Amino acid sequence: xxxxxxxxxxxxxxxxxxxxxxxxxxxxxxxxxxxxxxxxxxxxxxxxxxxxxxxxxxxxxxxxxxxxxxxxxxxxxxxxxxxxxxxxxxxxxxxxxxxxxxxxxxxxxxxxx
Numbered sequence: 001x002x003x004x005x006x007x008x009x010x011x012x013x014x015x016x017x018x019x020x021x022x023x024x025x026x027x028x029x030x031x032x033x034x035x036x037x038x039x040x041x042x043x044x045x046x047x048x049x050x051x052x053x054x055x056x057x058x059x060x061x062x063x064x065x066x067x068x069x070x071x072x073x074x075x076x077x078x079x080x081x082x083x084x085x086x087x088x089x090x091x092x093x094x095x096x097x098x099x100x101x102x103x104x105x106x107x108x109x110x111x112x113x
Contacts, residue, residue, distance in 0.1 A: 006067040013062060013073035020054045021080025031083035037094055044087040051077060051084070 028047045035043075055077060059070055078084070 002067060005065075009062075009066055010068050010072045013068065013070070014076050016058060016062070017073045017076030018080045020058065021051075021077040024050045024054060024077075025081045025083055028083065031086040031090075033090070037091070040087050040091055040094075044084065044091060047081065047084045047087070051081070 024047060027050060028043055031043075032039075055074065059073070062070060062073060
């Protein structure tokens with residue numbers, strides 16, 4: 001019986017997660033590769049906020065006796081938002097670049113060179 005319930009809950013959560021993720025993705029402008037860091041940051045933060053609000057609205061209704069602990073739901077909500085993933089990846093690359101540049105500038109010069 002537990003396996004049957006897990007399958008039913010997982011399928012329901014996959015459908016709900018897909019719908020919610022797609023709705024959130026529709027509200028936010030499409031990802032643009034050449035967008036400024038400030039635009040990407042703003043869009044990513046708004047999208048994260050909308051996703052969090054959607055999850056907090058739906059999750060309590062799904063959490064009672066949930067054998068999957070909402071893992072399927074959360075994963076599918078994020079997977080249904082490829083532009084969000086692209087924004088986060090682009091911002092992560094920018095942060096890495098900025099960090100490397102800061103480290104290179106802070107290295108002490110070698111004497112006699």
